[in-house]
Amino acid sequence: MEITDVNNFYIEEGTLTYEVLDGGWSDAETFESLLRANNFVVQTGANKLAVRVGAESGRAAEETVS
Numbered sequence: 001m002e003i004t005d006v007n008n009f010y011i012e013e014g015t016l017t018y019e020v021l022d023g024g025w026s027d028a029e030t031f032e033s034l035l036r037a038n039n040f041v042v043q044t045g046a047n048k049l050a051v052r053v054g055a056e057s058g059r060a061a062e063e064t065v066s
Contacts, residue, residue: 010016
């Protein structure tokens with residue numbers, strides 16, 4: 001199964017949603033591309049994301065996740 005199959009399922013069901021995110025994308029399917037993606041994360045701090053926690057309860061707070 002491909003991710004496109006999953007996306008198409010949600011489209012057919014009428015429940016597909018999306019958000020536009022800042023940043024980059026790396027398809028790490030080889031050792032070399034995995035190393036490039038890892039180096040990108042280390043160099044840019046991309047693994048330190050601010051996320052909203054507890055939004056459902058109305059007591060949302062931002063936390064940094066590593």
